Amino acid sequence: MGDLKLTGVTKDFGIARVIHPTDLQIRDGEFTVFVGPSGCGKSTMLRMIAGLEDISAGTLEIDGRVVNDLAPAKRGIAMVFQSYALYPHLNVYENIAFPLRVDRRSEAEVRQKVGAAAEVLKLTERLQHKPGELSGGQRQRVAIGRAIVREPSVFLFDEPLSNLDAALRGEMRVELSRLHGKLANTMIYVTHDQIEAMTMADRIVVLNAGRVEQVGSPLELFHRPANRFVAGFIGNPNMNFLPSRVITTTAEGITLQIENGPEFTIPVEGKPAPGDPLTLGIRPDDLRPDPAGLQCRVDVVERLGNSSVLYCVAEGERQICMVTDGATQAVPDEMIGISFDPAAAHVFTEDGRALPRRHVPVDLARLPSTRKV
Numbered sequence: 001m002g003d004l005k006l007t008g009v010t011k012d013f014g015i016a017r018v019i020h021p022t023d024l025q026i027r028d029g030e031f032t033v034f035v036g037p038s039g040c041g042k043s044t045m046l047r048m049i050a051g052l053e054d055i056s057a058g059t060l061e062i063d064g065r066v067v068n069d070l071a072p073a074k075r076g077i078a079m080v081f082q083s084y085a086l087y088p089h090l091n092v093y094e095n096i097a098f099p100l101r102v103d104r105r106s107e108a109e110v111r112q113k114v115g116a117a118a119e120v121l122k123l124t125e126r127l128q129h130k131p132g133e134l135s136g137g138q139r140q141r142v143a144i145g146r147a148i149v150r151e152p153s154v155f156l157f158d159e160p161l162s163n164l165d166a167a168l169r170g171e172m173r174v175e176l177s178r179l180h181g182k183l184a185n186t187m188i189y190v191t192h193d194q195i196e197a198m199t200m201a202d203r204i205v206v207l208n209a210g211r212v213e214q215v216g217s218p219l220e221l222f223h224r225p226a227n228r229f230v231a232g233f234i235g236n237p238n239m240n241f242l243p244s245r246v247i248t249t250t251a252e253g254i255t256l257q258i259e260n261g262p263e264f265t266i267p268v269e270g271k272p273a274p275g276d277p278l279t280l281g282i283r284p285d286d287l288r289p290d291p292a293g294l295q296c297r298v299d300v301v302e303r304l305g306n307s308s309v310l311y312c313v314a315e316g317e318r319q320i321c322m323v324t325d326g327a328t329q330a331v332p333d334e335m336i337g338i339s340f341d342p343a344a345a346h347v348f349t350e351d352g353r354a355l356p357r358r359h360v361p362v363d364l365a366r367l368p369s370t371r372k373v
């Protein structure tokens, strides 16, 4: 089992509060990703769960038992760090076997468990090598192997892929998802990389300045961000935010005018008064060329092959990013008009709260779990 429950969990370093009281439940077998910008408190949360950091207030329960004062080794948790922390003088076999040796397990058990972990991690051919003879990805797999043989009920990963190059990170993401499918353990994974969060998580916890901004599945966060912070953090390239003012509220939604731009009726719930400031949020992929739309100047064109990213500037020096087809003829300094389907837009109040959208392009409730188990 690996159910976790945080109730009012808080962390103070001296007079600095780095985690505000947090309630969070993580279900057995779930792959949960803590994501957020540098310094938001992700590692501190993970370290409190691991027992490497005291909890200043609140309770942490694992499988119904309060573990605030339980030593890390007694929590049934294994942690994998960014810096693999391998022993350079030991070969792969002995590095993976290390926790079992400390536990004085029999030679037969060590052989069986190390063999099984090596098989899952495709390290069987490398067991006699020293860490110095391995690639970064292989070293990270050895560190994961050392966690697997302890058969923890919860795995904790602290930015395990950040030392790897982009191609290897992509491969390891797939391997970690596969590993989770096989082991079906609770996994908690910390990253500042929203692509890792989107691709691996069953549920994402978005943290900002020591507070949870939103908890949800990757697509929930993408299609129904609760606020401007989550909307801006999840999705790549980042969502565009355009200052706007309310014209009127109708049965179809809210009609607003983009600053120095056209009017749109956006199908969202809410009753703001005419003249109220709102922010319109639109993802770069949801923009399209339209001569009658918002006029802007193309600043930079990035050609990615099957798509191109246009960085544009609208009146008032407002930056707007649009993803368009790979064969676009657009060139810097050209003037273009851009528009969008109002159903694709998001609207945020002045304090950053998202107004509920009436249309979401996918039925989130009917979406199958990405997990195999």
Ligand SMILES: Nc1ncnc2c1ncn2[C@@H]1O[C@H](COP(=O)(O)OP(=O)(O)OP(=O)(O)O)[C@@H](O)[C@H]1O
Pocket (backbone or CB within 6 Å): 013, 018, 036, 037, 038, 039, 040, 041, 042, 043, 044, 045, 192
């Ligand atoms: N031992 C400590 N003493 C004092 N402040 C600390 C300590 N450890 C962390 N902090 C502070 O707590 C805040 C959260 O740090 P934490 O390492 O959890 O952030 P993070 O989200 O993991 O960031 P990163 O992605 O950069 O690793 C930061 O402001 C950090 O400076």
